[in-house]
Amino acid sequence: MKSRFIVTPILCTGCRTCELACSFTHAKDGKVGRSRIYPLNGGFKDLYVPVVCLQCEDPACVKSCLVDAIYFNENTGAYEINTEICVRCMACVAACPFGCSLFDTQQNLVIKCDLCGGDPVCAHFCPTKALTYKSIAV
Amino acid sequence: MVTVTINGKLVRAKEGEMLLAVLRREKIDIPALCHHEAVEPYGACRLCMVEITRKEWDGWKNMVTSCLYPVADGLIIQTHTTDLIELRKTILDLYLARCPNTPEIQDLAAQYGVMQTSYEQVADPNDCILCGLCTRICDRMGFSAISAVNRGHGREIAPPLKNAPPDCVGCLACALNCPTNYIKYTDIGHTREIWGRKFELLRDAKTGQLTITKEFAEYLSKHRVIPQDYFDLNDESHRKETALSLGKIAIWSREVPQ
Amino acid sequence: MKIVSPKQLEQLAAEYKKTADRHKKMVIVCCGTGCLANGAQKIVDAFAECLSRRKVKDFTVEAVKKTGCHGFCEQGPLVVIEPQGTFYTKVKPKDIETIIEKSIENDEVIEKFLFTNPKDGRKIEKYPDVPFFSHQHRIALRNLGKIAPFDIREYIAVDGYKALAKVLTTMTPDQVIDEITKSELRGRGGGGFSAGKKWRTCRNVPSDVHYVICNGDEGDPGAFMDRSIMEGDPHSVLEGMMICAFAVGAKQGYIYVRDEYPLAVIHLQKAIADCEEHGLLGDKILGADFSFSIRIARGAGAFVCGESSALMRSVAGEVGEPRAKYIHSVIKGLYDQPTVLNNVETFVNVPVIINHGADWFRKIGVPKNSGTKVFSLVGKVRNTGLIEVAMGTTMREIIYDIGGGIIDGRPFKGVQTGGPSGGCLPESKLDLPVDFDSLTEAGSMMGSGGMIVMDDKTCMVDVARYFLQFLVSESCGKCVPCREGLYQLHKLTIKICEGNGTEVDIEKMEKLSQQIVVGSLCGLGKSGPNPLLSTIKYYRDEYLAHIRDKKCPAGVCRNLITYRVIPELCTGCLACITACAYHAITGQKKEPHVINQDLCEKCGACVAVCKHDAIEVS
Ligand SMILES: Cc1cc2nc3c(=O)[nH]c(=O)nc-3n(C[C@H](O)[C@H](O)[C@H](O)COP(=O)(O)O)c2cc1C
């Protein structure tokens, strides 16, 4: 059993609560972080899709990182960036085909979704349950 | 797990991890200018020195650089004795003689009450503190485009023969991690210049925003097996594309598990 | 030819001894680097040439032997006639004919080539009677000047590889280590760490791979003992390393040779090749279950490469920079494997200890400092050169008995030991026994054995300045206290030498030195302030004279001295006028000259040319 984000786009209103939740959860030294999740237009009027890291099987970000700053967290199932190791070369930002590794200019850090330690806060805050985080059989 | 005593407080730590990591975790303010987690500890700035002892050492003490001292059970550590503060003051004083106009050094020195160097300033100062982070990070990335040249006081960081470095890919890792921002680079138009070499910056096919250099992308495609076309878009356009394609599937299936 | 058993080695030794003894007379020509520079090769050639023309009874060119350095380079080229031991100095190629005629065909001694004792002007005939040699106790230098370094047979003839055979047949590795430990042999490279303890630690590290490295980097200015040994007796070095390898379980050894020593490399390479051919290196050495090979690594040409961690990085092909670590290289050294690093001289002592026993060795020297130490004695002594004395010999014996006292009978002022890491000791320390502990206690160091004697014309502030300058340029520049701290110390000494110092500067230097000692990463920085601290300690008055009176008592520091012609002594010979590159001297022939102080650059050229001592420095 693995846990995955379950996204139901027709329920998503594009309210950006998940974005806020993410930013505040990832505040560091009093500075609000940049969100790792973005509800973006899905090509039709009023259709929104929250885009967030897929935690790929063979992630491009990991392959692109020359200093091995991105590692798999066994406990959460997330690929996380060790920001102490990251040298901000932007390789992963450029390499991720889903655009889910990004640069936070405020905190001066390269960031990606870390599943909030196994219990993503964004999913909790989604008012319409368009975004949930559940165990599924894969 | 082992237990050590830091400034009188018992602290648990992983055996073999470096003392500096433990001090940082304990939020003990200890200056360290040549340390970065991406590279092996180096021990050049000597600011992170602490005093260690053990019960069985009978009062004998030793001063070690915490960035490369592995913790072991029973270690007793002091981080701010008068001797250590004096040592840090002297080091910062010496740094100020070399880099009198460097804000990062001025600030750190001021924290230790050193406002001005008591030594002779070098004739033609620059901001490089010779921490070696740039070269070590560049080595770690696998490029080794720059290195420390000359011995002694004349040591400096430079590309081979001071020419445009052939192995550089313009990733900026050196410049962004330089503690004193000594390494200069410019991004003008879609040209990046660093170490006297020019690079073409890739542009997002949709918005024209700049991403990494062509050389860096080519390196990653070749050595890290990342499809070249991944680099056609920047992260923002990639996200938009992702939303559009997932949107299509959603309309088609009405429900999409990601 | 492969030697497959200790027995066969013994037979060979007997055979080679006979060959070596077959000549009624032998001529030994010193071909150490010093003598070669003085033209020793020409002497050898002259012998060959002369003997090709003239037939001499019972003597052929084969009896002319090229050996390694005798240590008395200053008197070279040296020629010794054996077995009489007649000792000729400063021989020229044109003298060879005479030597053959008089000293070889007839047993005459040629007075004019004999060494004149500078003390009393008497001629000394025999090699062992020359005071320079008679006060020495040669163990590490035992074969220097006796055997031809290029010929393994000569080494075998003087019981070479006998200790190896003994170890392989009758001892276990633990017994070897016990013996070395018992002998209290301490590392001769400077630190004086117990060799036995080091070997034991290395052996006890569980690992498939152990390494043995010989440190022949010898970067101290003026030191050349390791060079002479590697050039003049390379097999002793190899044998010592082999015994060590057997003891710690190493299969691979390296000799790290300073880049400036090409001759040492050639001699060592030849010795290694000969050993491989004779089955003394390679698999199953002397038929025993012991395999070992040795490679030569060329130094990277920096003083700091002699430091253990820098040396090991350099051997591994990385930048020769010290690496800070709190795991000793004995445990995690070359390629992160347990590694024994010892100095050339340390290894050379090993075969002797095995042959004669630890107890014998311990009787030489003083407690805890057993054996002997080689020094290169240079500076203002009458006899300079390479010397070996028992530990605990006093500085006075070395300088006055072996060195023959100070040149021109001037007063002794100080002696600098230990090179850039050591310190200067004053007259009051002349009776100090020379051993690791006494020197350290007095604020100096054994170092690798440089010994520079200074007379009253040496300025101690200038000496400190000189060593600091050396260190500033030789520091690797990695860590701050050493790179910046020594630089500032150097600047401060310059300031004092120029007469701009204040008393606060002395305090400042002492304080900074202390921080450099605790703060530096490697031994270079940690011991770097020693020359300064020891001169401040023993010659503070001289510092104060520079600061308070703006005077350099020794007449060295340019800014603090003036050159003046003493009119009563000047004969008006014009010599100084011609010598002065700055046109600062004027005067008519046969009239006293005058120096224009505004133009004088204080280069001292006039003093050097004045035959009448009419120029005074004050
Ligand atoms: C800056 C520096 C230079 C050194 N140079 C030499 C050298 O030239 N030769 C040498 O044998 N040891 C040198 N050493 C000492 C070595 O690091 C090491 O202690 C020694 O080779 C160990 O051998 P030993 O125990 O036989 O003395 C140097 C040490 C330092 C710190």
Ligand code: SF4
């Ligand atoms: S930006 Fe950081 S995490 Fe991304 S590839 Fe570079 S070093 Fe690795």
Ligand code: SF4
């Ligand atoms: S920009 Fe060039 S020199 Fe700097 S880290 Fe990247 S490759 Fe190395």
Ligand code: SF4
């Ligand atoms: S350029 Fe910057 S990173 Fe490189 S050595 Fe100098 S201070 Fe350190």
Ligand code: SF4
């Ligand atoms: S003490 Fe000097 S030589 Fe040693 S590492 Fe530091 S800078 Fe280099």
Ligand code: FES
């Ligand atoms: S961080 Fe610079 S010496 Fe430890």
